[in-house]
Every structure is written in structure tokens, then in C-alpha cells.
Amino acid sequence: MADFAMADLGYVSLLLCLILSLYAAGAAFFAVRRKRPEVFASAKNAVFVVAALSTLAVGILEWALITHQFQLEYVAIETSRAQPLLYDISALWGGQEGSLLFWAWLLAMFSAIVLIQNHDQNQELLPYVISGLALSQAFFFALMTIVADPSQAGFFVALPLNATLAGSLVGNPFRVLNFTPADGNGLNPLLQNPGMFIHPVAQYLGYVGFTVPFAFAMAALFTGRLSDVWIRTTRRWTLFAWLFLSLGLLFGMQWAYVELGWGGYWGWDPVENASLMPWLTGTAFLHSVMIQERRGMLKVWNLVLVMLTFILSILGTFITRSGVIQSVHAFGVSSLGPWFLAFLAVTLLAFLYLLFNRMDHLKEENELDSLISRESSFLLNNLILVGAAFATLWGTIFPMVSEGITGKKVTVGAPFFDQVNGPIFLALIVLIGICPLIGWRRATAENLIRNFLRPFAVSLIVAIALIVLGIREWYGVVAFSATAFVLATIGLEFYRGVLARHRQYNENLVAAAVNLVTNNRRRYGGYIVHIGVILGVIGIAGSSFYQVDTQANLKPGETVQLKQYTVQFDGLQAYPTENHDVVSARLTILENGSRVGTMSPEKDYYTSPDPNQSQSTTEVAVRTTPLEDLYIILAGFDTTAGTATLKVIVNPLVVWLWVGFGVLIAGTVIAAWPDPREEHALIRARVKEALAQA
Amino acid sequence: MSTVAAPTLEQTRPKTHALGKLKFVIGGLLILGAIAYVTLTSFQSNSIYYLTLNELNTQRATVIGQPVRVNAPLDKSSIQFDNSTLTLKFDLKDSGLVLPVVYKGVVPDTLTEGESVVVEGHLGADGVFQASTILVKCPSKYETQPTAAAAK
Numbered sequence: 041m042a043d044f045a046m047a048d049l050g051y052v053s054l055l056l057c058l059i060l061s062l063y064a065a066g067a068a069f070f071a072v073r074r075k076r077p078e079v080f081a082s083a084k085n086a087v088f089v090v091a092a093l094s095t096l097a098v099g100i101l102e103w104a105l106i107t108h109q110f111q112l113e114y115v116a117i118e119t120s121r122a123q124p125l126l127y128d129i130s131a132l133w134g135g136q137e138g139s140l141l142f143w144a145w146l147l148a149m150f151s152a153i154v155l156i157q158n159h160d161q162n163q164e165l166l167p168y169v170i171s172g173l174a175l176s177q178a179f180f181f182a183l184m185t186i187v188a189d190p191s192q193a194g195f196f197v198a199l200p201l202n203a204t205l206a207g208s209l210v211g212n213p214f215r216v217l218n219f220t221p222a223d224g225n226g227l228n229p230l231l232q233n234p235g236m237f238i239h240p241v242a243q244y245l246g247y248v249g250f251t252v253p254f255a256f257a258m259a260a261l262f263t264g265r266l267s268d269v270w271i272r273t274t275r276r277w278t279l280f281a282w283l284f285l286s287l288g289l290l291f292g293m294q295w296a297y298v299e300l301g302w303g304g305y306w307g308w309d310p311v312e313n314a315s316l317m318p319w320l321t322g323t324a325f326l327h328s329v330m331i332q333e334r335r336g337m338l339k340v341w342n343l344v345l346v347m348l349t350f351i352l353s354i355l356g357t358f359i360t361r362s363g364v365i366q367s368v369h370a371f372g373v374s375s376l377g378p379w380f381l382a383f384l385a386v387t388l389l390a391f392l393y394l395l396f397n398r399m400d401h402l403k404e405e406n407e408l409d410s411l412i413s414r415e416s417s418f419l420l421n422n423l424i425l426v427g428a429a430f431a432t433l434w435g436t437i438f439p440m441v442s443e444g445i446t447g448k449k450v451t452v453g454a455p456f457f458d459q460v461n462g463p464i465f466l467a468l469i470v471l472i473g474i475c476p477l478i479g480w481r482r483a484t485a486e487n488l489i490r491n492f493l494r495p496f497a498v499s500l501i502v503a504i505a506l507i508v509l510g511i512r513e514w515y516g517v518v519a520f521s522a523t524a525f526v527l528a529t530i531g532l533e534f535y536r537g538v539l540a541r542h543r544q545y546n547e548n549l550v551a552a553a554v555n556l557v558t559n560n561r562r563r564y565g566g567y568i569v570h571i572g573v574i575l576g577v578i579g580i581a582g583s584s585f586y587q588v589d590t591q592a593n594l595k596p597g598e599t600v601q602l603k604q605y606t607v608q609f610d611g612l613q614a615y616p617t618e619n620h621d622v623v624s625a626r627l628t629i630l631e632n633g634s635r636v637g638t639m640s641p642e643k644d645y646y647t648s649p650d651p652n653q654s655q656s657t658t659e660v661a662v663r664t665t666p667l668e669d670l671y672i673i674l675a676g677f678d679t680t681a682g683t684a685t686l687k688v689i690v691n692p693l694v695v696w697l698w699v700g701f702g703v704l705i706a707g708t709v710i711a712a713w714p715d716p717r718e719e720h721a722l723i724r725a726r727v728k729e730a731l732a733q734a
Numbered sequence: 735m736s737t738v739a740a741p742t743l744e745q746t747r748p749k750t751h752a753l754g755k756l757k758f759v760i761g762g763l764l765i766l767g768a769i770a771y772v773t774l775t776s777f778q779s780n781s782i783y784y785l786t787l788n789e790l791n792t793q794r795a796t797v798i799g800q801p802v803r804v805n806a807p808l809d810k811s812s813i814q815f816d817n818s819t820l821t822l823k824f825d826l827k828d829s830g831l832v833l834p835v836v837y838k839g840v841v842p843d844t845l846t847e848g849e850s851v852v853v854e855g856h857l858g859a860d861g862v863f864q865a866s867t868i869l870v871k872c873p874s875k876y877e878t879q880p881t882a883a884a885a886k
Binding site: 229230301302407408411416419420423424427428430431434435438439448449450451452453455456459460463464591593655656657658673675676677678683685687 | 755757758761762765766769772773776777779780781782783784785803815817818819820839840841843844846854867
């Protein structure tokens with residue numbers, strides 16, 4: 041290891057983080073078992089010190105990235121002198137070692153926040169929560185400091201006392217080169233997009249965030265305190281993690297839409313699937329906990345769901361990091377994969393062991409009464425969400441499984457996922473309309489007619505209108521009339537609530553609507569999330585069923601026609617920018633013959649000292665209206681002849697996907713906003729649990 | 735909020751319990767069965783063999799015209815792109831075998847730095863592979879390797 045003091049400081053910080061995390065885990069456990077509060081205080085201090093030391097390590101790596109300390113291998117790979125500052129900063133999570141550090145750091149911060157939040161509550165659960173969080177952190181710190189690449193050295197653990205050992209520690213972000221390169225390679229140009237700043241961060245906040253509810257679930261299992269206290273305590277952590285997973289999905293899709301240049305936003309790529317799966321199980325969890333809170337049912341199921349969400353989050357990281365599954369996201373060939381699998385296996389076994397040992401504490405307080413009830417519809421929603429997650433998982437990992445068993449590699453692509461998840465999600469949409477309004481325990485005919493007759497009529501009218509307007513594809517008609525049904529049920533519910541307030545408190549309609557939402561944040565926030573999901577579905581249905589495209593090779597002055605658009609090619613333009621060269625096609629757009637604007641799709645050329653590293657990226661041009669996106673790719677050009685080949689796509693309704701996500705985020709924030717009613721419910725749950733324990 | 739079911743109600747209908755549970759178990763199994771059925775059938779109708787060049791060569795007779803995925807090293811010197819028709823031609827080369835590939839459409843940005851390529855499509859009777867999708871696979875995908883000198 042070459043001599044570089046800052047790198048040593050960074051590495052030693054991480055090593056201390058590992059030791060202190062292990063200490064915190066052990067001490068917290070020991071303290072609660074032997075009733076030694078002073079030991080627990082020391083465990084808490086260790087957690088805070090880990091948060092501080094990992095912040096120091098992140099600070100050092102960021103400093104090295106921003107000031108181009110190329111003697112650090114990670115810096116030499118991820119940054120270059122020409123690279124804009126924004127991408128130097130985001131290089132922290134641009135590569136494997138940095139991502140591990142970023143993950144561990146987030147977890148360390150979350151652990152410290154959990155301690156602060158719970159300084160005067162949940163004292164029975166807290167030691168076990170701390171143990172769980174600290175063990176999870178320790179795993180990530182170990183990956184960075186002491187474990188080797190299993191494919192090269194087996195499952196070998198060592199302190200890097202010499203250069204050979206240090207070189208085999210694949211996860212160490214502070215590896216030092218034995219010389220200082222003049223310049224670095226820089227982040228892959230495809231990653232040089234503002235999306236790089238938000239998509240991975242949101243994704244990580246979501247993945248890491250689910251560790252907190254899972255740690256509480258494990259603590260609840262350990263202590264046998266399996267009422268709804270752990271669920272109510274972590275409700276906002278769960279919403280936080282879920283919100284960021286949703287944001288991760290949104291930014292990922294937008295990024296793919298503008299950067300990858302194929303006209304779509306979702307390709308059922310393994311890593312996309314990896315981010316969707318915990319979102320699906322997390323969504324199921326958010327719903328099924330309501331049944332436990334209200335009726336004391338589905339206890340085991342909720343524990344299983346939060347465990348699945350955690351495991352699928354780690355699996356997502358594993359898939360991204362290991363390169364085991366081929367994907368647009370695959371990182372370099374690295375073999376940390378087996379360590380991830382080992383971690384998952386240990387977690388799963390510990391969970392199952394505890395679960396079976398606590399079965400007597402997990403008795404349901406009530407039983408299901410009727411198939412037509414709120415409980416059943418939630419259960420159905422859960423089965424469907426988990427079913428979708430498993431179908432997706434199956435398609436994602438099957439190539440590995442089949443190769444392992446039969447030696448033949450069989451894969452499936454987008455058509456499989458569309459075919460499976462299409463009907464599953466359609467059923468889910470209809471349930472979004474039914475679940476929140478169907479009666480608890482046993483829905484009466486009156487309840488059904490009151491809530492669903494009019495929405496059903498609306499969906500029939502929409503279906504007929506679509507057919508009259510000339511839409512003949514049955515899947516389009518079914519999808520859009522299902523969304524109309526859901527919007528009508530939610531609209532009816534809002535209308536009734538507003539009207540009731542208007543009559544009862546004599547409020548005007550706007551005040552009544554605002555008060556309705558702010559006085560029932562969780563319920564109406566949830567409805568708003570549902571509206572967002574439905575808007576998103578409208579965008580997805582429109583763009584996947586009704587996309588049209590054409591391509592043309594044009595000389596300057598020539599035009600190409602698609603639907604009501606005329607695209608006129610005015611000529612090529614070439615110019616350099618700060619770190620790349622641009623070739624762009626200047627286009628004039630006419631709609632129904634009248635000029636509506638210009639567009640200029642580009643090809644960007646990034647050159648590098650190493651010719652093998654030079655790369656081009658396609659920058660699409662998009663013109664968005666509420667009805668459709670005009671999406672143009674410069675697919676090829678000939679500078680001597682001055683011609684350009686354009687691919688022109690019209691994507692109907694895409695903007696509603698982004699709008700829907702915006703509404704979903706607003707609804708989640710409303711639902712997660714501190715609410716005195718939820719606080720009281722938590723206190724009641726605590727009292728009830730304390731009485732039960734006594 | 736947490737007013738839970740009145741216990742009297744539970745006691746008045748003890749017999750419905752066994753039956754009640756059964757109908758939920760059956761309902762749940764039906765739904766899971768339906769999901770599993772859709773998954774398996776779509777899997778069968780959409781699964782494609784994933785072959786190396788050598789496997790493609792030995793199974794040539796059976797795979798002609800069938801959808802397959804082939805993964806092989808890319809011969810970068812063979813890349814030809816016709817701008818006006820967006821027709822891309824290149825060869826995949828592995829241990830003495832050469833597979834000419836034709837693809838129509840927008841070329842992935844990463845093709846030129848690809849070490850190996852995954853093509854999905856079918857092998858024509860003329861021995862040319864008609865690709866419908868190309869996926870570029872490079873070990874240095876998002877993590878570029880340090881230059882040769884930097885490596886050691």
C-alpha cells in the first residue's frame with residue numbers, strides 16, 4: 041500500500057466503524073439480557089461514534105473526488121479533470137466501493153436518528169433494534185475493510201497488512217495506486233445526467249430505509265412484543281422508505297426515457313425489476329398493517345412482508361453490484377455477490393427461527409368473517425402484490441437457476457413480464473377502487489350499492505364512449521374504464537366528505553375539502569396516493585398500447601410525417617462544449633401544417649486519453665403536451681452529405697405517468713405528516729400492550 | 735379506532751369458523767394458482783434459449799428460425815453502419831467461429847466499447863443472424879477499468 045495519509049485515515053475510520061458496530065450489537069444485547077443500563081448507554085455511544093466516523097470517511101472520499109486525488113484508485117476510475125463538479129460529487133455512488141460506503145453511511149445515520157427518536161420510548165425494543173441495525177452496518181463495513189473477493193481468494197477475511205492483501209479487498213474505497221495517474225477515467229458518459237444526482241440517492245434512501253422497520257420487526261419477535269406497537273412506531277419510517285423507493289422508480293424511468301434513447305421508460309431490465317420488487321412487497325406491507333392495527337389480524341403475514349421487503353432490497357443491491365445478472369446497470373465484474381448471498385441466508389434463517397419460536401405470541405385476535413369485506417379485499421390486494429413480486433423475481437433469476445440445474449440457460453424478456461404482470465396489475469387497479477370503500481368484516485348489499493353503483497356506471501359510460509370514439513382494442517377499453525371506475529370511487533368519497541363538512545360545519549367547499557384532508561391525513565393522503573397511481577396507469581396504458589413510430593433519412597429541407605406532426609430537417613450543427621463534442625440536428629416541427637416550435641436531438645461525443653474509453657451518447661429531444669409526447673432520436677448522420685436519420689416516436693399520455701408520481705408523492709407526504717390522532721393511537725397501543733404483558 | 739370485534743359475535747357463530755377458514759384458504763389458493771398458472775404459461779411461451787456461439791453452431795439445424803439469444807465476443811473491426819437505412823452489421827467471433835449479425839434500428843451508445851454482445855433474434859438459413867435486440871455487455875460497463883499501466 042502506497043503511502044497516502046488521508047487514505048489511511050479513511051480506511052482506519054471504516055475499520056473502527058466495523059469494530060464499534062460489532063461492539064454496539066453485542067453490548068446492546070448483553071445489556072438488555074443482563075439488565076445493565078450502563079452497558080446499553082455505552083452501546084448507544086458506539087452507534088453515535090460510528091455515525092461520526094462514517095461521516096468522516098464519506099467526507100474524505102468526497103474531498104478526494106472533488107480535488108482529484110488520483111493516487112486513490114477509486115478517484116482515478118470515477119473522476120477526471122474535465123468532468124463537471126456535479127459528477128465528481130455524485131461519483132461517491134457511481135462505483136461499487138463508493139456505493140457500499142454510501143449505503144453504510146446512510147444506515148449509520150438512520151441508526152443514530154432511531155436512537156434520538158426513541159430516547160424516551162420503546163425501551164424494551166430498542167436494544168434489539170440497535171443490535172439488528174448495528175449488525176447490518178457491520179456487514180457493509182466488513183465488505184469495505186476486511187473481506188476478499190471470494191472468486192480469487194475464497195471466503196477469506198484479513199486485515200490488509202500488506203499490499204497484496206489490500207489489493208484483494210475489493211470493497212475498499214480507499215485503495216491506493218502505487219503511482220499517481222495524470223488524469224482519471226471519469227464517470228461513464230451515460231451516467232453524466234442530472235438523474236445521476238437524484239435517482240441513485242433516492243433508491244438508496246428507500247432500500248436502506250426499510251432496514252429500520254425490519255429491525256423493529258426482529259426486535260418485536262425477539263421480545264415477543266408482537267402487538268401493533270412496532271408497526272405504529274415505524275409507520276413513518278416505512279412511508280419514508282416507500283416514498284424514496286417510489287422516487288427512485290420515477291427518476292429511474294425519467295432518466296431511461298431521456299438518456300437511453302429507445303422511446304420507453306421501462307424495459308423489465310433485471311435491475312429495474314430489483315427496484316420494483318421491494319416496492320411491491322413494501323406496498324403490500326403498508327396496506328396489510330392496517331388490518332393488524334384495526335383488527336389484530338395478519339400478524340405473521342406482516343412480519344413476513346417486512347422481511348421480504350428487506351431481503352428484496354438487499355437482493356436489489358446484490359443484483360446491481362455483482363454483475364451476476366446481465367443488465368444495463370451491471371457494474372464491473374466483482375465477486376462480492378457470495379457475501380451478499382451469505383448475509384441474506386443468515387438473515388432469513390434468523391428470521392424464520394425467531395418466527396417459529398414465537399408462534400404462540402402471534403395468535404390472531406380476530407378471524408375473517410366474510411369474503412365480501414374490507415379484510416378480504418386487503419388480503420386479495422396483498423396476494424396480488426406479492427404474486428406480482430414473485431412472478432417478477434422468477435423471470436429475473438430464472439436464467440441463473442436454470443443454468444445451475446440443467447446446464448442450459450433459458451431467459452425471458454419484456455414480453456413475459458408484460459404478459460404476466462398486465463392482468464395482475466389490472467386486477468390491482470380494480471381493487472384500488474374497491475378496497476378503501478368496502479365495509480369492514482361483512483359488507484352489506486347497501487354498502488356495495490352506495491359506494492360502487494355510480495362508479496360502475498361511470499366506468500361503463502367511459503367504456504362505451506371509448507368504443508364510440510373508435511378505440512377497438514379490448515385491453516385499452518378495459519384499462520381505461522377500470523381507471524375511470526377507481527377515479528369515480530375516490531371522487532365520490534371526497535364529494536361525500538366535503539358535502540358532510542359543508543353541511544355540518546357550514547364551511548365553504550374549499551375550506552371543507554382542505555379540512556377534510558388535514559383532519560384525516562392518513563386516510564385522505566392514501567386516497568391521493570391512489571389517484572396518483574391511477575394517473576400513472578393512464579400514462580402507462582396510453583404509451584404502451586398506442587405508441588407509434590417511423591424513421592426517415594433526410595436531406596436538409598426534407599420532412600417526415602407522423603400523425604399530425606410534420607418534422608422538417610433544417611440541417612446539422614456541430615460544436616464543442618466543456619467536456620464533449622456535440623452534433624445536433626436542427627428540426628422545425630409543424631402540427632397540422634402550422635409551425636409549433638423547433639427541436640434538436642443530439643449525439644454527444646466524449647473523448648478520453650484512452651481511445652478505448654471514448655464513447656458517444658444519444659440525447660433525445662422531447663416535446664410534451666398533455667395528450668402526447670413527440671420524441672425524436674438522431675439515430676445517424678452523415679456530415680459530408682449533410683443528411684440525418686431520425687427516429688420519430690409519438691408516445692400518448694406519457695406526461696400523466698410523471699404527473700401521477702407527483703400526486704403520489706404529495707399524497708405520501710400528507711399521509712406521513714405528524715398527526716395527533718396517530719400519536720394517540722400509538723399511545724393506546726402501548727397501554728394495551730403493557731396491560732397484556734402485565 | 736381500535737374498537738375490536740365484540741367477542742359475543744364470535745361466540746354466537748362457532749360453527750362458521752372452520753367453514754369460514756376453508757373458504758378463505760380455497761379462495762387464496764385459487765388466486766395464487768391463477769398467478770402461478772399465468773406465470774408458468776407465459777414463461778413457456780416466452781422463454782428463449784441462451785446460447786454461446788459454439789452451442790449455436792452445434793445445434794444449428796434445430797435453431798434455424800427459432801428465437802434465441804446469443805452471447806459472444808464482438809469483433810469491433812467488423813462494425814458497419816449504414817446511416818440512411820439504419821442497418822447495422824457486425825460479426826461475433828469466438829474460438830474460430832464467426833457469426834455475421836444484421837440489426838435494423840437505433841444503435842446502442844455503448845456498442846463501440848462493448849467487449850461482448852448479446853443478440854436476440856433468429857438465425858437465418860443463409861447463416862446470417864437477424865437480431866431484433868442488441869444488448870451490449872462490457873465488463874467495464876459503468877465502471878471503466880483503470881488504464882493498463884494503472885492496473886498494476
